[in-house]
Amino acid sequence: MAERLEDALEQTYQVVSSMVGLESAVIVWDGYFTGADGRSEAIFFEVHESGAANSVVSVQRYRRAGLFTKRILPVGELEQVIDDRPTVIKN
Helix, strand or coil: CCCCHHHHHHHHHHHHHHCCCCCEEEEEEEEEEEECCEEEEEEEEEEEECCCCECEEEEEEEEEECCCCCEEEEEEEEEEEECCCECCCCC
16 A cells, blocks of 8 residues: 555555456546636546557546535536546557
8 A cells, every 4th residue: 555646556556567368547646637717626526548549637626515414516627637648548
């Protein structure tokens, strides 16, 4: 188990790249995103596909709501933020 996000992602990339016959993979993590309207909590989705040179990273910002009934509400639309990371799926 990693203590830093960067270490956890590196470990995940190693596991995904070692899987034989994998067609696609989605790596998901919770973090913070800073956009034009400031910093907010967000879920990140990194999509890898066999045969693709690069992965695609998208983000969905969210906010917490409710005093007694805790809820998480999306803020805005899903945004593509990075599309030039090399894919970790080996053919």
